[in-house]
Amino acid sequence: MAFQFEPSVVLETFPMLLRGLKYTVAITIGGLAVGFVLGAIAGLMKISRNGFFRNLAGIYIETIRGTPMLVQAMFLYYGVPMASGVRIPPLVAGIIVIAVNSGAYIAEIVRGAIQSINPGQMEAGRSIGLTRTQTMRYIIWPQAFRRMIPPLGNQFIISLKDTSLLMVIGVGELLRTGQEIVAVNFRAFEVYLAVGVVYLVMTLGIARALRALERHLRVVPGK
Amino acid sequence: MIRIENLHKSFGDLEVIKGIDLHVRPGEVVCIIGPSGSGKSTVLRCINRLEQPTSGRIIVDGHDVTDPKTNMNLVRAEATMVFQQFNLFPHMTVLHNVTLGPVKVRGMDSAQAEKLGLELLAKVGLAEKAHNYPEQLSGGQKQRVAIARALALQPKVILFDEPTSALDPELVGEVLEVMKQLAREGMTMVVVTHEMGFAKEVADRVIFIDGGRIQEEGAPETFFANPQNPRLRDFLGKVIAH
Ligand SMILES: Nc1ncnc2c1ncn2[C@@H]1O[C@H](COP(=O)(O)OP(=O)(O)OP(=O)(O)O)[C@@H](O)[C@H]1O
Numbered sequence: 001m002a003f004q005f006e007p008s009v010v011l012e013t014f015p016m017l018l019r020g021l022k023y024t025v026a027i028t029i030g031g032l033a034v035g036f037v038l039g040a041i042a043g044l045m046k047i048s049r050n051g052f053f054r055n056l057a058g059i060y061i062e063t064i065r066g067t068p069m070l071v072q073a074m075f076l077y078y079g080v081p082m083a084s085g086v087r088i089p090p091l092v093a094g095i096i097v098i099a100v101n102s103g104a105y106i107a108e109i110v111r112g113a114i115q116s117i118n119p120g121q122m123e124a125g126r127s128i129g130l131t132r133t134q135t136m137r138y139i140i141w142p143q144a145f146r147r148m149i150p151p152l153g154n155q156f157i158i159s160l161k162d163t164s165l166l167m168v169i170g171v172g173e174l175l176r177t178g179q180e181i182v183a184v185n186f187r188a189f190e191v192y193l194a195v196g197v198v199y200l201v202m203t204l205g206i207a208r209a210l211r212a213l214e215r216h217l218r219v220v221p222g223k
Numbered sequence: 224m225i226r227i228e229n230l231h232k233s234f235g236d237l238e239v240i241k242g243i244d245l246h247v248r249p250g251e252v253v254c255i256i257g258p259s260g261s262g263k264s265t266v267l268r269c270i271n272r273l274e275q276p277t278s279g280r281i282i283v284d285g286h287d288v289t290d291p292k293t294n295m296n297l298v299r300a301e302a303t304m305v306f307q308q309f310n311l312f313p314h315m316t317v318l319h320n321v322t323l324g325p326v327k328v329r330g331m332d333s334a335q336a337e338k339l340g341l342e343l344l345a346k347v348g349l350a351e352k353a354h355n356y357p358e359q360l361s362g363g364q365k366q367r368v369a370i371a372r373a374l375a376l377q378p379k380v381i382l383f384d385e386p387t388s389a390l391d392p393e394l395v396g397e398v399l400e401v402m403k404q405l406a407r408e409g410m411t412m413v414v415v416t417h418e419m420g421f422a423k424e425v426a427d428r429v430i431f432i433d434g435g436r437i438q439e440e441g442a443p444e445t446f447f448a449n450p451q452n453p454r455l456r457d458f459l460g461k462v463i464a465h
Protein backbone atom coordinates (compact mmCIF):
# COMPACT_ATOMS: atom_id res chain seq x y z
CA MET A 1 0.00 0.00 0.00
CA ALA A 2 1.49 3.33 -1.05
CA PHE A 3 1.92 6.01 1.57
CA GLN A 4 -0.70 8.70 1.36
CA PHE A 5 -0.17 11.92 3.36
CA GLU A 6 -3.37 12.99 5.09
CA PRO A 7 -3.18 16.64 6.17
CA SER A 8 -6.56 16.36 7.86
CA VAL A 9 -5.07 13.81 10.28
CA VAL A 10 -2.45 16.33 11.33
CA LEU A 11 -5.16 18.86 12.10
CA GLU A 12 -7.27 16.31 13.97
CA THR A 13 -4.25 15.35 16.05
CA PHE A 14 -3.66 18.79 17.56
CA PRO A 15 -6.67 18.82 19.93
CA MET A 16 -5.85 15.27 21.03
CA LEU A 17 -2.35 16.39 21.97
CA LEU A 18 -3.66 19.00 24.40
CA ARG A 19 -3.73 16.56 27.31
CA GLY A 20 -0.03 15.81 26.86
CA LEU A 21 0.80 19.44 26.25
CA LYS A 22 -0.52 20.31 29.71
CA TYR A 23 1.99 17.93 31.28
CA THR A 24 4.83 19.17 29.10
CA VAL A 25 4.14 22.77 30.06
CA ALA A 26 3.63 21.97 33.74
CA ILE A 27 6.85 19.94 33.97
CA THR A 28 8.86 22.51 32.06
CA ILE A 29 7.68 25.44 34.17
CA GLY A 30 7.78 23.57 37.48
CA GLY A 31 11.13 21.97 36.70
CA LEU A 32 12.75 25.19 35.55
CA ALA A 33 11.41 27.23 38.47
CA VAL A 34 12.97 24.79 40.91
CA GLY A 35 15.97 24.39 38.60
CA PHE A 36 16.62 28.13 38.65
CA VAL A 37 16.65 28.18 42.45
CA LEU A 38 18.93 25.12 42.53
CA GLY A 39 21.14 26.63 39.85
CA ALA A 40 21.39 30.00 41.59
CA ILE A 41 22.35 28.31 44.87
CA ALA A 42 24.85 25.96 43.22
CA GLY A 43 26.26 28.79 41.08
CA LEU A 44 26.79 31.00 44.14
CA MET A 45 28.30 28.07 46.05
CA LYS A 46 30.68 27.48 43.16
CA ILE A 47 32.17 30.96 43.65
CA SER A 48 31.92 31.04 47.43
CA ARG A 49 35.04 31.46 49.55
CA ASN A 50 34.12 28.28 51.39
CA GLY A 51 35.91 25.29 49.85
CA PHE A 52 33.34 22.78 51.10
CA PHE A 53 30.52 24.61 49.30
CA ARG A 54 32.65 24.94 46.18
CA ASN A 55 33.34 21.22 46.10
CA LEU A 56 29.77 20.25 46.83
CA ALA A 57 28.50 22.41 43.96
CA GLY A 58 31.27 21.09 41.73
CA ILE A 59 30.32 17.47 42.35
CA TYR A 60 26.65 18.19 41.65
CA ILE A 61 27.37 20.07 38.43
CA GLU A 62 29.89 17.56 37.08
CA THR A 63 27.76 14.54 37.91
CA ILE A 64 24.65 15.86 36.23
CA ARG A 65 26.40 17.29 33.20
CA GLY A 66 28.45 14.12 32.78
CA THR A 67 25.53 11.68 32.62
CA PRO A 68 22.61 11.43 30.17
CA MET A 69 19.30 12.78 31.37
CA LEU A 70 17.65 9.57 30.30
CA VAL A 71 19.83 7.67 32.76
CA GLN A 72 19.06 10.20 35.50
CA ALA A 73 15.33 9.79 34.90
CA MET A 74 15.43 5.98 34.90
CA PHE A 75 17.65 5.92 37.96
CA LEU A 76 15.31 8.20 39.90
CA TYR A 77 12.08 6.53 38.80
CA TYR A 78 13.05 2.87 38.73
CA GLY A 79 16.27 2.75 40.72
CA VAL A 80 15.73 4.94 43.74
CA PRO A 81 12.41 3.30 44.83
CA MET A 82 14.23 -0.05 45.01
CA ALA A 83 16.46 1.41 47.68
CA SER A 84 14.00 3.71 49.43
CA GLY A 85 10.91 1.57 49.10
CA VAL A 86 8.90 4.67 48.15
CA ARG A 87 7.48 5.02 44.67
CA ILE A 88 7.46 8.47 43.13
CA PRO A 89 4.55 9.48 40.88
CA PRO A 90 5.78 9.98 37.29
CA LEU A 91 4.82 13.66 37.19
CA VAL A 92 6.76 14.41 40.36
CA ALA A 93 9.72 12.38 39.14
CA GLY A 94 9.60 14.31 35.87
CA ILE A 95 9.70 17.66 37.60
CA ILE A 96 12.56 16.53 39.84
CA VAL A 97 14.58 15.30 36.86
CA ILE A 98 14.11 18.51 34.89
CA ALA A 99 14.86 20.62 37.99
CA VAL A 100 18.01 18.76 38.99
CA ASN A 101 19.23 18.50 35.42
CA SER A 102 18.60 22.12 34.40
CA GLY A 103 19.91 23.29 37.78
CA ALA A 104 23.38 21.99 36.94
CA TYR A 105 23.48 23.90 33.67
CA ILE A 106 21.90 26.99 35.20
CA ALA A 107 24.55 26.92 37.94
CA GLU A 108 27.21 27.39 35.28
CA ILE A 109 25.18 30.16 33.67
CA VAL A 110 24.85 31.94 37.02
CA ARG A 111 28.51 31.48 37.88
CA GLY A 112 29.64 32.70 34.48
CA ALA A 113 27.39 35.76 34.55
CA ILE A 114 28.51 36.78 38.03
CA GLN A 115 32.16 36.30 37.18
CA SER A 116 31.74 38.34 34.03
CA ILE A 117 30.90 41.42 36.10
CA ASN A 118 33.94 43.67 36.48
CA PRO A 119 35.58 43.09 39.89
CA GLY A 120 35.64 46.88 40.22
CA GLN A 121 31.91 46.70 40.91
CA MET A 122 32.42 44.59 44.02
CA GLU A 123 35.25 46.90 45.12
CA ALA A 124 33.11 49.97 44.57
CA GLY A 125 30.26 48.44 46.55
CA ARG A 126 32.55 47.48 49.39
CA SER A 127 34.20 50.91 49.29
CA ILE A 128 30.95 52.68 50.07
CA GLY A 129 30.51 50.41 53.06
CA LEU A 130 28.14 47.78 51.71
CA THR A 131 28.66 44.24 52.98
CA ARG A 132 29.59 41.49 50.56
CA THR A 133 26.00 40.24 50.62
CA GLN A 134 24.53 43.70 50.04
CA THR A 135 26.93 44.31 47.16
CA MET A 136 25.96 40.98 45.66
CA ARG A 137 22.29 41.79 46.00
CA TYR A 138 22.16 45.41 44.87
CA ILE A 139 25.14 45.68 42.54
CA ILE A 140 26.33 42.36 41.13
CA TRP A 141 23.19 40.26 40.85
CA PRO A 142 21.04 42.78 38.93
CA GLN A 143 23.80 43.25 36.36
CA ALA A 144 24.56 39.54 36.18
CA PHE A 145 20.88 38.66 35.82
CA ARG A 146 20.61 40.68 32.61
CA ARG A 147 23.53 38.74 31.20
CA MET A 148 21.89 35.43 32.19
CA ILE A 149 18.80 35.97 30.09
CA PRO A 150 20.08 34.74 26.70
CA PRO A 151 21.70 31.54 28.06
CA LEU A 152 18.73 30.96 30.38
CA GLY A 153 16.44 31.21 27.39
CA ASN A 154 18.55 28.63 25.67
CA GLN A 155 18.29 26.33 28.69
CA PHE A 156 14.53 26.92 28.81
CA ILE A 157 14.26 25.62 25.26
CA ILE A 158 16.57 22.66 25.93
CA SER A 159 14.60 21.65 29.02
CA LEU A 160 11.31 21.95 27.18
CA LYS A 161 12.57 19.55 24.54
CA ASP A 162 14.10 17.29 27.19
CA THR A 163 10.69 16.69 28.76
CA SER A 164 10.01 14.39 25.79
CA LEU A 165 12.55 11.95 27.25
CA LEU A 166 10.30 11.56 30.29
CA MET A 167 7.99 9.32 28.27
CA VAL A 168 10.30 6.47 29.28
CA ILE A 169 9.15 6.80 32.89
CA GLY A 170 5.54 6.92 31.85
CA VAL A 171 4.83 10.63 32.06
CA GLY A 172 1.90 11.33 29.76
CA GLU A 173 3.55 14.31 28.14
CA LEU A 174 3.36 15.45 24.55
CA LEU A 175 5.43 12.80 22.82
CA ARG A 176 3.94 9.98 24.87
CA THR A 177 0.47 11.22 23.99
CA GLY A 178 1.45 11.22 20.34
CA GLN A 179 2.71 7.68 20.67
CA GLU A 180 -0.60 6.60 22.17
CA ILE A 181 -2.49 8.16 19.27
CA VAL A 182 -0.28 6.36 16.76
CA ALA A 183 -0.98 3.09 18.53
CA VAL A 184 -4.63 3.58 17.64
CA ASN A 185 -4.60 5.14 14.16
CA PHE A 186 -1.19 4.02 12.85
CA ARG A 187 -0.63 7.47 11.28
CA ALA A 188 2.94 7.89 12.56
CA PHE A 189 3.90 10.41 9.89
CA GLU A 190 1.04 12.80 10.53
CA VAL A 191 0.98 12.43 14.31
CA TYR A 192 4.70 12.91 14.93
CA LEU A 193 4.66 15.79 12.45
CA ALA A 194 1.95 17.40 14.57
CA VAL A 195 3.95 16.71 17.74
CA GLY A 196 7.00 18.34 16.16
CA VAL A 197 5.00 21.39 15.13
CA VAL A 198 3.74 21.87 18.67
CA TYR A 199 7.32 21.80 20.06
CA LEU A 200 8.47 24.18 17.37
CA VAL A 201 5.70 26.68 18.03
CA MET A 202 6.58 26.68 21.74
CA THR A 203 10.35 27.05 21.27
CA LEU A 204 9.91 29.86 18.75
CA GLY A 205 7.48 31.54 21.14
CA ILE A 206 9.96 31.34 24.02
CA ALA A 207 12.75 32.75 21.88
CA ARG A 208 10.61 35.73 20.88
CA ALA A 209 9.43 36.38 24.43
CA LEU A 210 13.02 36.39 25.65
CA ARG A 211 14.14 38.87 23.03
CA ALA A 212 11.30 41.14 24.13
CA LEU A 213 12.32 40.75 27.78
CA GLU A 214 15.92 41.57 26.93
CA ARG A 215 14.88 44.74 25.15
CA HIS A 216 12.70 45.65 28.10
CA LEU A 217 15.54 45.21 30.62
CA ARG A 218 18.05 47.27 28.67
CA VAL A 219 19.23 50.08 30.95
CA VAL A 220 19.00 52.87 28.44
CA PRO A 221 16.15 52.30 25.99
CA GLY A 222 17.19 52.14 22.34
CA LYS A 223 20.87 51.62 23.09
CA MET B 224 43.06 60.44 60.84
CA ILE B 225 45.14 57.71 59.23
CA ARG B 226 48.18 56.21 60.88
CA ILE B 227 50.15 53.54 59.03
CA GLU B 228 52.93 51.80 60.92
CA ASN B 229 55.49 49.57 59.29
CA LEU B 230 53.15 48.31 56.58
CA HIS B 231 54.28 45.27 54.60
CA LYS B 232 52.36 43.61 51.83
CA SER B 233 53.30 40.65 49.67
CA PHE B 234 51.47 39.01 46.81
CA GLY B 235 52.74 35.44 47.03
CA ASP B 236 56.52 35.71 46.96
CA LEU B 237 56.47 39.23 45.62
CA GLU B 238 56.98 41.78 48.38
CA VAL B 239 55.32 44.92 47.09
CA ILE B 240 55.29 47.12 50.21
CA LYS B 241 58.42 46.92 52.28
CA GLY B 242 57.74 48.92 55.41
CA ILE B 243 55.79 52.13 55.06
CA ASP B 244 54.95 54.61 57.81
CA LEU B 245 52.52 57.37 57.09
CA HIS B 246 50.45 59.69 59.21
CA VAL B 247 47.65 61.76 57.68
CA ARG B 248 46.19 64.49 59.85
CA PRO B 249 42.57 65.68 59.65
CA GLY B 250 42.10 68.18 56.85
CA GLU B 251 45.38 67.30 55.23
CA VAL B 252 45.79 66.61 51.51
CA VAL B 253 48.52 64.06 50.88
CA CYS B 254 49.55 63.30 47.31
CA ILE B 255 51.37 60.07 46.52
CA ILE B 256 53.48 59.91 43.40
CA GLY B 257 55.79 57.26 42.04
CA PRO B 258 56.52 55.06 39.06
CA SER B 259 54.14 52.39 37.80
CA GLY B 260 54.20 49.24 39.90
CA SER B 261 55.83 50.94 42.88
CA GLY B 262 52.94 50.04 45.19
CA LYS B 263 50.93 53.27 45.37
CA SER B 264 47.57 51.62 44.78
CA THR B 265 48.45 48.82 47.16
CA VAL B 266 49.05 51.25 50.02
CA LEU B 267 45.74 52.95 49.35
CA ARG B 268 43.91 49.65 49.11
CA CYS B 269 45.39 48.46 52.39
CA ILE B 270 43.97 51.53 54.11
CA ASN B 271 40.38 50.41 53.47
CA ARG B 272 41.43 46.74 53.45
CA LEU B 273 40.51 46.01 49.86
CA GLU B 274 43.90 44.33 50.27
CA GLN B 275 44.83 42.50 53.44
CA PRO B 276 48.14 43.83 54.77
CA THR B 277 50.77 41.15 55.40
CA SER B 278 52.01 42.90 58.53
CA GLY B 279 52.01 46.28 60.20
CA ARG B 280 49.25 48.36 61.67
CA ILE B 281 46.80 50.78 60.12
CA ILE B 282 44.52 52.95 62.22
CA VAL B 283 41.75 54.84 60.43
CA ASP B 284 39.69 57.29 62.45
CA GLY B 285 40.51 55.35 65.60
CA HIS B 286 39.64 51.94 64.14
CA ASP B 287 42.36 49.34 63.81
CA VAL B 288 41.93 48.21 60.21
CA THR B 289 44.44 45.41 60.67
CA ASP B 290 42.40 43.88 63.50
CA PRO B 291 40.21 41.13 61.96
CA LYS B 292 37.47 41.95 64.49
CA THR B 293 37.02 45.49 63.20
CA ASN B 294 33.76 46.05 61.32
CA MET B 295 35.27 47.14 58.02
CA ASN B 296 31.98 48.18 56.47
CA LEU B 297 31.74 51.21 58.71
CA VAL B 298 35.41 52.05 58.30
CA ARG B 299 35.08 51.85 54.52
CA ALA B 300 32.25 54.36 54.61
CA GLU B 301 34.52 56.69 56.63
CA ALA B 302 37.49 56.16 54.30
CA THR B 303 35.82 55.69 50.95
CA MET B 304 37.59 55.39 47.64
CA VAL B 305 37.42 56.98 44.20
CA PHE B 306 38.79 54.73 41.45
CA GLN B 307 40.67 55.34 38.24
CA GLN B 308 37.97 53.45 36.33
CA PHE B 309 35.12 55.25 38.18
CA ASN B 310 33.29 51.97 38.86
CA LEU B 311 29.88 53.57 38.80
CA PHE B 312 26.95 51.17 39.03
CA PRO B 313 25.77 51.04 35.39
CA HIS B 314 22.29 49.70 36.12
CA MET B 315 21.39 52.60 38.41
CA THR B 316 20.68 56.23 37.63
CA VAL B 317 23.28 58.79 38.58
CA LEU B 318 21.17 59.85 41.56
CA HIS B 319 20.68 56.26 42.69
CA ASN B 320 24.44 55.72 42.51
CA VAL B 321 24.83 58.58 44.96
CA THR B 322 21.98 57.68 47.32
CA LEU B 323 22.69 53.96 47.66
CA GLY B 324 25.39 54.41 50.30
CA PRO B 325 23.47 56.86 52.49
CA VAL B 326 20.36 54.65 52.41
CA LYS B 327 21.94 51.20 52.83
CA VAL B 328 24.98 52.05 54.90
CA ARG B 329 24.00 55.17 56.82
CA GLY B 330 20.34 54.20 57.18
CA MET B 331 19.10 57.52 55.85
CA ASP B 332 15.49 57.59 54.61
CA SER B 333 15.25 57.81 50.84
CA ALA B 334 13.67 61.27 50.62
CA GLN B 335 16.46 62.74 52.70
CA ALA B 336 19.07 60.81 50.70
CA GLU B 337 17.67 62.16 47.43
CA LYS B 338 17.84 65.69 48.73
CA LEU B 339 21.44 65.15 49.77
CA GLY B 340 22.20 63.42 46.45
CA LEU B 341 20.80 66.29 44.39
CA GLU B 342 22.75 68.80 46.46
CA LEU B 343 25.98 66.89 45.92
CA LEU B 344 25.33 66.45 42.20
CA ALA B 345 24.79 70.21 41.99
CA LYS B 346 28.04 70.70 43.83
CA VAL B 347 29.96 68.67 41.22
CA GLY B 348 28.04 70.46 38.45
CA LEU B 349 25.82 67.57 37.39
CA ALA B 350 22.40 68.33 38.82
CA GLU B 351 20.79 68.04 35.39
CA LYS B 352 22.21 64.51 34.92
CA ALA B 353 20.59 63.07 38.05
CA HIS B 354 18.19 60.85 36.15
CA ASN B 355 20.58 59.75 33.44
CA TYR B 356 22.51 56.49 33.47
CA PRO B 357 26.31 56.37 33.75
CA GLU B 358 26.75 55.20 30.15
CA GLN B 359 25.22 58.48 29.00
CA LEU B 360 28.00 60.50 30.64
CA SER B 361 31.51 61.48 29.58
CA GLY B 362 34.48 60.18 31.56
CA GLY B 363 34.91 63.44 33.41
CA GLN B 364 31.24 63.49 34.34
CA LYS B 365 31.41 59.90 35.52
CA GLN B 366 34.31 60.68 37.80
CA ARG B 367 32.46 63.68 39.23
CA VAL B 368 29.51 61.39 39.96
CA ALA B 369 31.91 58.99 41.67
CA ILE B 370 33.13 61.87 43.83
CA ALA B 371 29.53 62.81 44.68
CA ARG B 372 28.90 59.16 45.57
CA ALA B 373 31.86 59.26 47.92
CA LEU B 374 30.80 62.56 49.48
CA ALA B 375 27.29 61.24 50.10
CA LEU B 376 28.69 58.97 52.80
CA GLN B 377 29.96 62.05 54.61
CA PRO B 378 33.32 60.32 55.00
CA LYS B 379 36.20 61.42 57.19
CA VAL B 380 38.69 60.88 54.38
CA ILE B 381 38.55 60.12 50.68
CA LEU B 382 41.14 57.91 49.00
CA PHE B 383 41.70 58.76 45.32
CA ASP B 384 43.53 56.24 43.14
CA GLU B 385 44.65 58.07 39.98
CA PRO B 386 41.24 59.69 39.51
CA THR B 387 42.17 61.38 36.25
CA SER B 388 44.40 58.78 34.60
CA ALA B 389 41.61 57.20 32.56
CA LEU B 390 40.38 60.55 31.25
CA ASP B 391 40.94 62.28 27.94
CA PRO B 392 43.25 65.24 28.60
CA GLU B 393 40.54 67.82 28.02
CA LEU B 394 38.39 66.25 30.77
CA VAL B 395 41.05 66.16 33.48
CA GLY B 396 40.56 69.80 34.49
CA GLU B 397 36.90 69.51 35.47
CA VAL B 398 37.66 66.65 37.88
CA LEU B 399 40.70 68.37 39.40
CA GLU B 400 38.57 71.51 39.93
CA VAL B 401 36.11 69.52 42.03
CA MET B 402 38.95 67.99 44.02
CA LYS B 403 40.52 71.38 44.62
CA GLN B 404 37.22 72.63 45.95
CA LEU B 405 37.03 69.69 48.37
CA ALA B 406 40.55 70.43 49.52
CA ARG B 407 39.65 74.08 50.16
CA GLU B 408 36.64 72.95 52.19
CA GLY B 409 38.95 70.98 54.44
CA MET B 410 38.27 67.41 53.29
CA THR B 411 41.00 64.99 54.26
CA MET B 412 42.32 63.42 51.06
CA VAL B 413 44.95 60.90 50.06
CA VAL B 414 45.51 61.20 46.32
CA VAL B 415 47.59 58.90 44.15
CA THR B 416 48.22 60.97 41.05
CA HIS B 417 50.44 61.70 38.10
CA GLU B 418 49.18 65.30 37.99
CA MET B 419 52.20 67.15 39.33
CA GLY B 420 50.48 70.50 38.85
CA PHE B 421 47.67 69.41 41.12
CA ALA B 422 50.09 68.06 43.72
CA LYS B 423 52.08 71.30 43.69
CA GLU B 424 49.02 73.45 44.04
CA VAL B 425 46.82 71.48 46.43
CA ALA B 426 48.90 69.06 48.47
CA ASP B 427 49.98 69.81 52.00
CA ARG B 428 52.48 67.03 51.64
CA VAL B 429 53.82 65.00 48.73
CA ILE B 430 55.11 61.47 49.09
CA PHE B 431 57.31 59.66 46.62
CA ILE B 432 57.03 55.88 46.70
CA ASP B 433 59.42 53.67 44.79
CA GLY B 434 60.23 50.01 45.26
CA GLY B 435 57.64 49.65 48.01
CA ARG B 436 59.17 52.31 50.26
CA ILE B 437 58.67 56.00 50.87
CA GLN B 438 61.78 57.50 49.31
CA GLU B 439 61.04 61.12 50.01
CA GLU B 440 58.31 63.27 51.48
CA GLY B 441 57.81 66.94 52.11
CA ALA B 442 55.84 70.08 51.49
CA PRO B 443 55.32 70.56 47.74
CA GLU B 444 57.47 73.72 47.57
CA THR B 445 60.66 71.99 48.71
CA PHE B 446 59.71 68.58 47.37
CA PHE B 447 59.49 69.72 43.76
CA ALA B 448 62.02 72.56 43.86
CA ASN B 449 64.76 70.69 45.63
CA PRO B 450 64.34 66.90 45.40
CA GLN B 451 67.03 65.02 47.34
CA ASN B 452 66.55 61.41 46.32
CA PRO B 453 68.18 60.65 42.94
CA ARG B 454 65.32 58.33 41.97
CA LEU B 455 62.86 61.13 42.62
CA ARG B 456 64.95 63.52 40.53
CA ASP B 457 64.98 60.97 37.77
CA PHE B 458 61.22 60.38 38.08
CA LEU B 459 60.37 64.10 38.06
CA GLY B 460 62.66 64.59 35.07
CA LYS B 461 60.73 61.94 33.14
CA VAL B 462 57.29 63.16 34.18
CA ILE B 463 58.03 66.76 33.32
CA ALA B 464 59.58 65.78 30.00
CA HIS B 465 56.18 64.31 29.08
N1 LIG C 1 46.33 41.33 43.28
C1 LIG C 1 47.65 41.29 42.95
N2 LIG C 1 48.27 40.12 42.80
C2 LIG C 1 49.58 40.04 42.48
N3 LIG C 1 50.35 41.11 42.30
C3 LIG C 1 49.80 42.32 42.44
C4 LIG C 1 48.42 42.47 42.78
N4 LIG C 1 48.14 43.80 42.84
C5 LIG C 1 49.29 44.43 42.57
N5 LIG C 1 50.29 43.57 42.33
C6 LIG C 1 51.69 43.91 42.03
O1 LIG C 1 52.14 44.77 43.05
C7 LIG C 1 52.98 45.76 42.51
C8 LIG C 1 52.49 47.13 42.93
O2 LIG C 1 51.21 47.35 42.35
P1 LIG C 1 50.42 48.68 42.53
O3 LIG C 1 49.14 48.51 41.77
O4 LIG C 1 50.30 49.02 43.96
O5 LIG C 1 51.34 49.73 41.81
P2 LIG C 1 51.05 51.24 41.48
O6 LIG C 1 52.16 52.00 42.09
O7 LIG C 1 49.69 51.60 41.85
O8 LIG C 1 51.22 51.28 39.90
P3 LIG C 1 50.39 52.08 38.79
O9 LIG C 1 50.97 53.45 38.73
O10 LIG C 1 50.68 51.30 37.53
O11 LIG C 1 48.96 52.04 39.17
C9 LIG C 1 53.02 45.55 41.02
O12 LIG C 1 54.19 44.85 40.71
C10 LIG C 1 51.81 44.70 40.75
O13 LIG C 1 52.06 43.85 39.66
Ligand SMILES: [Mg+2]
Nearest residue numbers: 263264265385
Ligand atom coordinates in the same frame (compact mmCIF):
# COMPACT_ATOMS: atom_id res chain seq x y z
MG1 LIG D 1 47.91 52.04 40.78
